[in-house]
Amino acid sequence: MRYERKYKVEGLERAALEQMILVHLAAFEIAFPDRQINNVYWDTLNWDNAQDSLNGVSMRTKIRVRWYGAIEDLIKNPVLEIKSRSNQLGGKTLEPLPDCTWQELQSLVEERLQLWFPDKSYQAALVNTYQRAYYKSMDGKFRLTLDGEMAYGPCLPWRFATPFEDTGMVVELKYDAPEDAAADEIAAYLALRMTKHSKYTRGVSLVCNTAVY
Numbered sequence: 001m002r003y004e005r006k007y008k009v010e011g012l013e014r015a016a017l018e019q020m021i022l023v024h025l026a027a028f029e030i031a032f033p034d035r036q037i038n039n040v041y042w043d044t045l046n047w048d049n050a051q052d053s054l055n056g057v058s059m060r061t062k063i064r065v066r067w068y069g070a071i072e073d074l075i076k077n078p079v080l081e082i083k084s085r086s087n088q089l090g091g092k093t094l095e096p097l098p099d100c101t102w103q104e105l106q107s108l109v110e111e112r113l114q115l116w117f118p119d120k121s122y123q124a125a126l127v128n129t130y131q132r133a134y135y136k137s138m139d140g141k142f143r144l145t146l147d148g149e150m151a152y153g154p155c156l157p158w159r160f161a162t163p164f165e166d167t168g169m170v171v172e173l174k175y176d177a178p179e180d181a182a183a184d185e186i187a188a189y190l191a192l193r194m195t196k197h198s199k200y201t202r203g204v205s206l207v208c209n210t211a212v213y
Contacts, residue, residue, distance in 0.1 A: 129163070
């Protein structure tokens, strides 16, 4: 299990934020080339997962399929992720899936979720995509990601529908539980305000016009 602290940043240029990270006292450096991340989220008809996130339920679950690169008709190297979270501590179970079309993905995941959650019925609820930059501290104890160019759309069986673009950027500071005290100093130097932010519930509010957000 690891901690994740999130910061929603508005009104700041990406270059300025990147410079703040690179001059940090923890000596953050680029850990991995930037890449596009794509997610399809699954939820119940009653939006149980979105409601739990919105209401701050301490033990909650998020279900998504993630893959990387440009969005195309064929989804390549998708991975089913079942994320569990207890307050700020989170972990996830991963299951690689075969390359598939959008329509095949929905039936494939629904079959898997029936095995994991036999008492619930899930459907594809939302798609989102964003560009992520990766950083790590010099001692390797802290990882930081910077997400921008965020967009959301409904998940149709054959494609990613016309997306809704979102403003701002999201910074996430990630570290193992024993480093929680040291993370306070890391976060203070960033001079950002920690926020409660879920890309999933944010996307639901933009795209699905529901009362869950």
